[in-house]
Amino acid sequence: MSSLKSERVELRLDSQVFDKIDEWRSREADIPNRSEAIRRLIQKGLSASDRQAYTGVKLQILLAATLPESEEHMTDAFVYAFAYDIYPAFDAGKEKWAEPFEPCFEITKEMMLSLHGYLEDLWKRNENLTFKELEKAYKSKDWTRTKLIRACRYMRLSDLFPGKWETMLSGNDSPVEAKNIIKGKPDRKNIFIA
Numbered sequence: 516m517s518s519l520k521s522e523r524v525e526l527r528l529d530s531q532v533f534d535k536i537d538e539w540r541s542r543e544a545d546i547p548n549r550s551e552a553i554r555r556l557i558q559k560g561l562s563a564s565d566r567q568a569y570t571g572v573k574l575q576i577l578l579a580a581t582l583p584e585s586e587e588h589m590t591d592a593f594v595y596a597f598a599y600d601i602y603p604a605f606d607a608g609k610e611k612w613a614e615p616f617e618p619c620f621e622i623t624k625e626m627m628l629s630l631h632g633y634l635e636d637l638w639k640r641n642e643n644l645t646f647k648e649l650e651k652a653y654k655s656k657d658w659t660r661t662k663l664i665r666a667c668r669y670m671r672l673s674d675l676f677p678g679k680w681e682t683m684l685s686g687n688d689s690p691v692e693a694k695n696i697i698k699g700k701p702d703r704k705n706i707f708i709a
Contacts, residue, residue, distance in 0.1 A: 569616035592672035
């Protein structure tokens with residue numbers, strides 16, 4: 516049973532607004548009733564506000580990262596995480612910048628912790644895997660090759676699992692783009708905003 520209590524709200528809208536609501540709900544797969552359509556539209560609006568606030572914080576962080584003294588306050592991993600919408604789960608003390616916007620990250624905290632746990636467990640048992648094997652293990656609608664590469668690069672930039680990344684990418688069965696995981700230090704003067 517849900518602990519959330521709902522309240523009834525009376526709302527008066529002109530017919531033009533109802534026409535727009537009806538038009539929107541007719542495009543939905545389940546064609547919700549008007550009350551449900553209004554609830555969904557309100558939620559979309561609230562989510563959009565969160566996304567706008569996140570984008571503002573992201574831009575501030577990335578602009579600050581281009582300043583020469585920024586390396587004293589922001590790790591390359593933290594800057595990379597914000598540049599590519601990765602929840603910075605391994606940046607102790609800096610996570611407070613991400614917490615309010617957790618739903619806005621394309622690679623979520625849960626995804627990062629799951630991947631980290633999987634790799635940590637595997638590597639604690641001294642088992643190695645190739646990137647293709649990792650990709651196969653994480654094949655889902657949430658994880659794409661690009662997301663896996665970016666998540667792994669973030670972990671490498673966070674100094675997690677030293678030496679394991681090179682082992683993962685040795686041999687010829689890793690895709691060429693996976694080599695980005697072990698690329699050198701990011702250039703803060705040319706930050707790409709994803």
